Amino acid sequence: MKRPTMLRVLAWLMGPLILFSIFCMSASAQSVSIEHRTVVLSGLCGDGATPGLVLTRLVTHALSNNEKEQVWVRRIITALKEGQLICNDSDQALINDGRSQLNAITLEAVLQKSSNPPYVPSMVIMRKVAITSAEVNLFSSDQSVRREAAEQIDKFYSLLDASVITQILKNEPDSEVRSMLTLALAKRGLKSSDKKDQLAAILAVSQSPSQASRTLLSNLLGDKNLTDPELKLASQTAIRHIDQWLLFANICSILFSGLSYASILLLTALGLSVIFGLMGVINLAHGEFITIGAYSTFIVEQLMKSYAPAYFDAYIFVAIPIAFCVCAIFGMVLEYCVIRFLYRRPLETLLATWAVSLAMIKSIQLLFGSQNVEFINPAFLNGGVQVFAGFVVTYNRVFAIILALLIFTATLLIIRHTRFGLLIRATTQLRDTARSLGVPAERIDRISFGLGAGLAGLAGVVLTQIASVNPSMGTSFVIDAFMVVVLGGAGSLIGTAVSSLALGEINQWIEPLYGSVTAKVAVLIIIVLIIQRRPQGLFTSKTRT
Amino acid sequence: MKRRNFLSIAGAGAVVASSSSLSMSVFAAESATDPIKIGLLFSQSGTMANNESLLKDTALMTIDQINAKGGVLGKKVQGVVVDPASDWPMYAQLGKQLIQQDKVAAMFGCWTSVSRKSVLPVVESQDSLLFYPLHFEGEEQSKNVVYLNSPPSSSVLPAIEYLMGEQGGDAKRFFMLGSDYVWPRTINKMLKGYLKTKNIPDSALREQYVPFGHSNFQTIIREIKEFAAQPGGQAIVVLTVVGDSIPALFKEAINQGVRASEIPILGLDVVDSDLEGLDTKPLVGHLSCWCYFQNVENPLNQKFKADWASYVTTNKLKHRPDMVIDPMVSTYIGLNLWAQAATKAKSTQTAAVREAMAGMEVADPAGYTAKMDPTSQYLWRGDMIGSINAKQGFDILWKSKDIVKPIPFSPYITG
Numbered sequence: 001m002k003r004p005t006m007l008r009v010l011a012w013l014m015g016p017l018i019l020f021s022i023f024c025m026s027a028s029a030q031s032v033s034i035e036h037r038t039v040v041l042s043g044l045c046g047d048g049a050t051p052g053l054v055l056t057r058l059v060t061h062a063l064s065n066n067e068k069e070q071v072w073v074r075r076i077i078t079a080l081k082e083g084q085l086i087c088n089d090s091d092q093a094l095i096n097d098g099r100s101q102l103n104a105i106t107l108e109a110v111l112q113k114s115s116n117p118p119y120v121p122s123m124v125i126m127r128k129v130a131i132t133s134a135e136v137n138l139f140s141s142d143q144s145v146r147r148e149a150a151e152q153i154d155k156f157y158s159l160l161d162a163s164v165i166t167q168i169l170k171n172e173p174d175s176e177v178r179s180m181l182t183l184a185l186a187k188r189g190l191k192s193s194d195k196k197d198q199l200a201a202i203l204a205v206s207q208s209p210s211q212a213s214r215t216l217l218s219n220l221l222g223d224k225n226l227t228d229p230e231l232k233l234a235s236q237t238a239i240r241h242i243d244q245w246l247l248f249a250n251i252c253s254i255l256f257s258g259l260s261y262a263s264i265l266l267l268t269a270l271g272l273s274v275i276f277g278l279m280g281v282i283n284l285a286h287g288e289f290i291t292i293g294a295y296s297t298f299i300v301e302q303l304m305k306s307y308a309p310a311y312f313d314a315y316i317f318v319a320i321p322i323a324f325c326v327c328a329i330f331g332m333v334l335e336y337c338v339i340r341f342l343y344r345r346p347l348e349t350l351l352a353t354w355a356v357s358l359a360m361i362k363s364i365q366l367l368f369g370s371q372n373v374e375f376i377n378p379a380f381l382n383g384g385v386q387v388f389a390g391f392v393v394t395y396n397r398v399f400a401i402i403l404a405l406l407i408f409t410a411t412l413l414i415i416r417h418t419r420f421g422l423l424i425r426a427t428t429q430l431r432d433t434a435r436s437l438g439v440p441a442e443r444i445d446r447i448s449f450g451l452g453a454g455l456a457g458l459a460g461v462v463l464t465q466i467a468s469v470n471p472s473m474g475t476s477f478v479i480d481a482f483m484v485v486v487l488g489g490a491g492s493l494i495g496t497a498v499s500s501l502a503l504g505e506i507n508q509w510i511e512p513l514y515g516s517v518t519a520k521v522a523v524l525i526i527i528v529l530i531i532q533r534r535p536q537g538l539f540t541s542k543t544r545t
Numbered sequence: 546m547k548r549r550n551f552l553s554i555a556g557a558g559a560v561v562a563s564s565s566s567l568s569m570s571v572f573a574a575e576s577a578t579d580p581i582k583i584g585l586l587f588s589q590s591g592t593m594a595n596n597e598s599l600l601k602d603t604a605l606m607t608i609d610q611i612n613a614k615g616g617v618l619g620k621k622v623q624g625v626v627v628d629p630a631s632d633w634p635m636y637a638q639l640g641k642q643l644i645q646q647d648k649v650a651a652m653f654g655c656w657t658s659v660s661r662k663s664v665l666p667v668v669e670s671q672d673s674l675l676f677y678p679l680h681f682e683g684e685e686q687s688k689n690v691v692y693l694n695s696p697p698s699s700s701v702l703p704a705i706e707y708l709m710g711e712q713g714g715d716a717k718r719f720f721m722l723g724s725d726y727v728w729p730r731t732i733n734k735m736l737k738g739y740l741k742t743k744n745i746p747d748s749a750l751r752e753q754y755v756p757f758g759h760s761n762f763q764t765i766i767r768e769i770k771e772f773a774a775q776p777g778g779q780a781i782v783v784l785t786v787v788g789d790s791i792p793a794l795f796k797e798a799i800n801q802g803v804r805a806s807e808i809p810i811l812g813l814d815v816v817d818s819d820l821e822g823l824d825t826k827p828l829v830g831h832l833s834c835w836c837y838f839q840n841v842e843n844p845l846n847q848k849f850k851a852d853w854a855s856y857v858t859t860n861k862l863k864h865r866p867d868m869v870i871d872p873m874v875s876t877y878i879g880l881n882l883w884a885q886a887a888t889k890a891k892s893t894q895t896a897a898v899r900e901a902m903a904g905m906e907v908a909d910p911a912g913y914t915a916k917m918d919p920t921s922q923y924l925w926r927g928d929m930i931g932s933i934n935a936k937q938g939f940d941i942l943w944k945s946k947d948i949v950k951p952i953p954f955s956p957y958i959t960g
Contacts, residue, residue, distance in 0.1 A: 081829065082826065082829070082934075082935045083829065083934040083935055083936070083940060115842075117840055117842060117940060117941065118934070118940055120932050120940040120941065120942050121830075122712040122713065122714075122942065123708065123712065123713050123714030123805075123809060123830070124711065124712055124713075124714055124715075126714075126805060126806050126830045127714065127806045127807075129806070130804070130806035130807075155807060156806075156807075210774065211770070211771050211774035211775060212774040214774075215774055215775055215776045218776055219776050222776075253763075253764075253767055254764070256763075257761075257763040257764055257767075260763065261761055261763075264761075361590060362590070365589070365590065365594075368863065369862075369863020369864065370589060370590070370594040370595055370598050370863065371595045371598075371818060371821060371863060371864065371865075372595060372789070372792060372818075372819075372821050372822050373822060374821050374822035375822050376824065377824070382799070382800065382824070383799070383800055383802070384800050384801060384802065390771075392767075392801050392802070394763075394797070394800035394801060395800070396796075396800060397763070466760070466793075466796070467760045467789070467793055468760075468789045468792040468793060468822065469822075470594070470595060470789070471590075471594075472590060472591055472592065472594060473789075475591075476592075476758045476760075476789075508763075508764060511764045511765075512764050512767075512768065515753055515754060515755075516753075516754075516755045516756060516759055516761075516764075516765070517725050517754055517755065517756050520756055
């Protein structure tokens with residue numbers, strides 16, 4: 001009984017004491033860390049600055065300290081990467097976060113702002129910042145951040161601090177990150193003096209085929225000091241293995257680029273295929289409908305940014321029906337005001353639509369200015385994914401391909417399987433007969449023209465993610481669109497699809513071999529030759545005209 | 546009847562639309578009391594419109610400033626604007642029209658070299674003066690052209706030299722990518738000659754050209770990545786692609802994960818306006834070299850930028866008020882130079898102005914005092930390397946200590 005009471009009294013007495021001492025300790029820890037931070041950052045500013053050393057110290061600081069310090073290190077590196085770091089006149093480092101300036105050591109706002117320009121890292125320091133940032137990010141608790149960091153580490157394997165990586169490897173739970181880090185170490189291991197290490201490294205490197213690993217191995221082979229036949233053989237086999245993969249990756253990449261180029265051609269040509277192919281109107285203002293589609297997307301984007309920022313990324317989907325409707329209405333107005341007077345008079349149509357095209361370009365210029373319009377791509381369309389080494393697929397291209405396929409299928413279904421489609425075909429094939437059977441040919445003309453214009457608008461929506469948007473953007477696409485439609489055969493949607501696929505793929509297969517100028521010339525020559533043989537195009541719809 | 550009526554109206558409309566700026570200035574000319582006319586030959590439509598309309602408005606702003614100070618020789622200065630619509634032969638045609646019909650004292654104009662080459666025979670035969678505000682391939686010298694920007698020997702080569710140095714990242718291999726016309730081809734020819742003297746083997750060079758307005762850079766970016774991963778040392782891209790192709794290329798580079806820390810791109814024609822509409826965070830560190838970047842700190846630059854901002858807002862122009870690029874500054878310097886020279890010569894005659902200009906000094910918002918070379922008629926300017934920052938602009942990575950002597954004919958181009 002006695003003891004516990006004594007203990008309790010003791011506890012009562014000790015409690016505040018302990019609390020107090022903890023308080024003291026943390027306060028001193030605070031000042032210790034400030035002291036540390038000052039040492040770490042010394043040499044960042046002023047004459048004879050040694051930013052390279054600062055970066056090395058930052059990594060060691062992150063490695064040996066608690067999470068709080070790691071957050072600080074990350075903040076400094078972000079500041080460096082994003083150009084927020086300023087050296088003031090008394091050689092203190094400040095961080096400009098847009099609203100206020102912070103002391104880089106304490107991260108507290110400073111009263112005396114500096115108007116000096118931001119610190120601009122040289123190329124060497126920038127590389128070092130990239131690797132430092134990756135090394136520090138390896139401490140992150142977020143798995144995806146660590147993976148990204150490990151990829152970076154792998155890229156800059158020659159610059160990394162091997163001891164840091166070995167230390168991190170010990171505690172890394174994620175197997176993918178571990179294997180990437182091991183690979184990076186293996187790449188350094190190629191230069192090791194131990195044969196066993198070297199063989200293991202060669203094997204590891206050949207397991208991740210890429211141009212960079214190939215370079216590494218061929219450098220090893222070219223090294224005069226490499227005399228061991230076993231090592232030579234191993235690296236030769238590894239190179240062969242990598243070469244096969246690279247060839248495969250190359251073929252996939254070209255197929256994909258061809259497909260993506262074809263999807264753009266198809267999108268821009270589809271509307272024209274309806275207007276020129278089915279209705280026989282040479283519409284030189286087609287490109288401007290694409291432009292209008294793109295600008296409609298721009299307006300939707302701006303509105304969403306101010307009124308519905310939470311759903312901002314969805315603007316591209318909101319824009320699809322809006323751009324279609326806007327362009328369709330413009331198309332129908334154009335048909336009503338200009339085109340309907342000019343059916344069967346191709347030369348006048350050509351001149352009139354050209355004038356309309358110029359007028360539209362100038363009006364857009366008056367409304368929006370001639371500069372490129374600023375678009376923020378939805379987050380899910382930024383960047384790309386590496387399917388396997390050497391074959392990168394970018395999201396915006398995938399989006400274009402999918403949308404092109406969907407729009408094409410929808411158009412095909414409408415023309416082939418709906419009553420409206422039947423009427424369009426009837427009007428275009430045998431206009432007078434259709435009319436005498438009670439088809440309202442004028443209205444059908446107007447609606448089909450609207451459909452064609454609307455389709456061009458959809459192309460505009462997709463192009464906002466790929467090309468730059470300005471008033472004259474349409475002109476560059478209209479020629480290609482005519483090319484596709486003429487080659488495919490006027491009046492055949494399937495023909496348009498096939499010819500855009502063919503032109504896209506041919507272009508992308510020639511480009512890597514002979515350059516893009518040659519590719520363009522070759523495609524044009526191919527078209528001329530085909531049109532000579534088949535003036536009606538690849539696919540022809542059977543008509544009785 | 547109806548149709549014909551409509552067509553003629555539509556036709557007339559189109560004509561008015563395309564030449565409205567011209568006819569307006571003609572009307573203005575009749576009412577003003579005998580002003581001195583300056584021809585402004587900048588495209589406001591077509592692929593160069595983005596960039597050239599900036600120069601047109603800068604020129605008009607500078608003319609306003611000169612007029613506010615009392616004009617030149619007691620007369621008002623008036624800018625006569627035409628639109629060559631990014632169509633090279635049109636530059637020659639409209640240039641001739643400016644000289645013969647509008648009787649302009651001098652012309653400011655052109656962005657691309659093709660357009661300058663197109664106007665060159667016109668100014669030479671009419672003995673007029675063309676002030677050209679762009680940096681270009683050099684290899685030209687005409688007494689009828691005033692070159693306001695640096696030739697490549699004094700602007701591009703210092704940048705390349707920096708990138709080959711230790712601080713610049715020790716570049717050993719070069720992927721030269723350009724639009725297919727005279728400027729990129731000459732620059733690359735010079736570069737190859739220069740790199741040969743630096744013992745860079747041919748195998749470390751790759752040269753590629755794309756057509757004007759090319760926007761599909763998938764294959765090329767892939768090739769660049771492949772090239773960079775091949776043995777032989779650090780690779781850089783020397784980019785001489787122009788116009789709308791620049792943002793298209795950068796977009797693809799971002800998406801395929803090309804970063805400046807691995808493969809720096811030195812864009813020789815990249816200006817702030819090309820970065821509009823791009824998220825530049827993944828582009829940070831790519832480079833450009835010009836005689837001026839807007840982040841240079843000095844009072845004249847502050848004033849120039851403030852003037853531009855207020856000019857844009859008061860005239861409700863569609864430009865960004867907070868963006869100024871080198872060719873605009875060159876245009877500004879050029880007009881001031883012309884005004885100084887005309888005042889000194891007490892005449893706007895070509896020969897008199899030319900003579901007065903030789904050796905003349907003029908304040909440059911880049912922080913130097915530019916000087917007209919009496920023999921070559923090129924301006925001595927400073928040289929800078931800018932590094933793309935996260936705010937769609939350039940930070941200054943390096944700048945020359947003083948103005949650099951222009952070398953119009955590069956010693957590295959043989960044959």
